[in-house]
Amino acid sequence: MIEYDEALRLVLEAVPANALATERVPLLDAIGRFTASPVVSDRSYPPFDRATMDGYAVRLSDLDSDRPIAISATIFAGDAQRSYDAPVRLMTGAAVPIGADCVIPREEVDESQGEVISLTPKARVSAGRNIARCGEDLKPGELIFPAGTQIDGTMIGLLAAIGESHPLCSVSPRITIVSTGNEIVSIDDKPQPTQIRNSNAATVQAFFKRMNVPVQRTEHLRDDAASATPVLEECLHTDLLILSGGVSAGDADFVPGVLHALGVQQIFHGVAIKPGKPIWFGYRDVDRHRTLVFALPGNPVAVQVALPLFIEPLLRRWHGSPLSSNLYLPLVGEARPDTRRMQILPGRLISGPHPGVEILKTNGSGDIRASVGSDGLVFLERSWAPGDTVRFRLHGGGR
Numbered sequence: 547m548i549e550y551d552e553a554l555r556l557v558l559e560a561v562p563a564n565a566l567a568t569e570r571v572p573l574l575d576a577i578g579r580f581t582a583s584p585v586v587s588d589r590s591y592p593p594f595d596r597a598t599m600d601g602y603a604v605r606l607s608d609l610d611s612d613r614p615i616a617i618s619a620t621i622f623a624g625d626a627q628r629s630y631d632a633p634v635r636l637m638t639g640a641a642v643p644i645g646a647d648c649v650i651p652r653e654e655v656d657e658s659q660g661e662v663i664s665l666t667p668k669a670r671v672s673a674g675r676n677i678a679r680c681g682e683d684l685k686p687g688e689l690i691f692p693a694g695t696q697i698d699g700t701m702i703g704l705l706a707a708i709g710e711s712h713p714l715c716s717v718s719p720r721i722t723i724v725s726t727g728n729e730i731v732s733i734d735d736k737p738q739p740t741q742i743r744n745s746n747a748a749t750v751q752a753f754f755k756r757m758n759v760p761v762q763r764t765e766h767l768r769d770d771a772a773s774a775t776p777v778l779e780e781c782l783h784t785d786l787l788i789l790s791g792g793v794s795a796g797d798a799d800f801v802p803g804v805l806h807a808l809g810v811q812q813i814f815h816g817v818a819i820k821p822g823k824p825i826w827f828g829y830r831d832v833d834r835h836r837t838l839v840f841a842l843p844g845n846p847v848a849v850q851v852a853l854p855l856f857i858e859p860l861l862r863r864w865h866g867s868p869l870s871s872n873l874y875l876p877l878v879g880e881a882r883p884d885t886r887r888m889q890i891l892p893g894r895l896i897s898g899p900h901p902g903v904e905i906l907k908t909n910g911s912g913d914i915r916a917s918v919g920s921d922g923l924v925f926l927e928r929s930w931a932p933g934d935t936v937r938f939r940l941h942g943g944g945r
């Protein structure tokens with residue numbers, strides 16, 4: 547059995563370099579995808595000195611607070627930028643005339659005389675007020691984010707603003723999902739008393755859906771090496787094969803043997819984490835193409851945990867993206883470390899005067915209900931002692 551950090555290192559090391567093609571993806575379909583080239587701004591942002599309030603553009607040096615101010619024009623958003631020759635009325639989003647240096651909000655002036663206004667006592671007049679300067683957010687050609695950035699909802703408006711209607715993204719690896727087990731039935735079936743619905747297939751599919759990675763193929767196999775072998779041979783024609791079940795020490799645990807027979811090289815079998823101990827990882831190289839293979843334990847909670855612990859970083863590495871960072875937080879409440887395996891437990895963030903993370907109640911490493919309502923996973927190290935912080939991974943990876 548190896549430690550988690552070592553196992554993850556071996557997984558990342560096995561990811562083929564520069565394996566991905568690129569494609570342009572319509573912006574709204576690109577959430578969750580990874581950029582394949584640096585994203586740079588095509589223009590200044592704001593593209594001109596922009597009024598941030600409805601009001602009056604003035605030049606401070608011309609202003610005499612006691613005298614009424616004659617308004618020469620009204621400027622709307624979209625009107626061409628002009629040079630300043632006299633105070634103007636202008637609307638939020640309009641181009642401030644070149645030479646004006648302050649926008650006074652209309653609430654701060656007396657407008658009762660129409661085109662001649664006067665400042666009220668509450669008017670605050672200072673250079674640059676209510677003007678967003680051309681290029682203060684972005685300069686033309688400025689790097690916004692590098693290749694390998696995962697596009698999320700916070701970036702869509704910005705990408706739209708710089709005209710990236712079809713960002714260049716790396717093509718995702720092809721994924722095949724295989725569940726195993728004679729006792730497993732479809733989630734549409736009514737299970738017999740000792741049958742179990744196939745929740746693992748749904749968990750893995752949902753994970754890839756959230757990552758916006760299409761799944762090429764899904765299969766379910768009975769615990770029979772002879773009939774499973776030709777199907778698994780076909781399933782190996784993919785980039786990433788994820789199996790669940792049949793990897794521990796039982797008489798029906800045929801998966802490692804069949805993978806070996808099919809020429810898949812084992813990199814590790816057994817990681818000192820709970821749940822997830824029997825995780826198996828390897829790969830097969832054929833004609834310079836590598837298929838990565840994970841055989842996850844059947845335990846549904848082990849599958850839930852293995853996806854963020856192994857598959858999410860693997861996908862990031864594949865796309866040339868930095869790994870999600872962990873948080874190190876004080877643990878609120880009690881914890882009982884396991885001296886043999888690091889426990890991966892559902893955790894909830896605690897705010898208030900003593901912020902941190904608390905471990906949610908669980909009946910053990912098979913408790914399928916325990917993670918509902920959690921914010922992420924607590925890594926409870928074997929050597930953890932009261933007062934130590936814990937490593938915490940937000941669901942979805944965070945930043």
Ligand SMILES: Nc1nc2c(c(=O)[nH]1)N[C@H]1C(S)=C(S)[C@@H](COP(=O)(O)OP(=O)(O)OC[C@H]3O[C@@H](n4cnc5c(N)ncnc54)[C@H](O)[C@@H]3O)O[C@H]1N2
Nearest residue numbers: 725727742743744745746791792793794795823843844845
């Ligand atoms: N003698 C030993 N027994 C076990 C060991 C061990 O080291 N020595 N490890 C235990 C640990 S830890 C785990 S985790 C499990 C993993 O077992 P397998 O990977 O062989 O998985 P199965 O036995 O096939 O199934 C385990 C469990 O999960 C249920 N399951 C399986 N597939 C699905 C699915 N698609 N959807 C929902 N639930 C599924 C299955 O019914 C079992 O209850 O082994 C321990 N045993």
Ligand code: MOO
Nearest residue numbers: 821822823848911
């Ligand atoms: O490692 Mo198993 O997943 O404890 O239950």
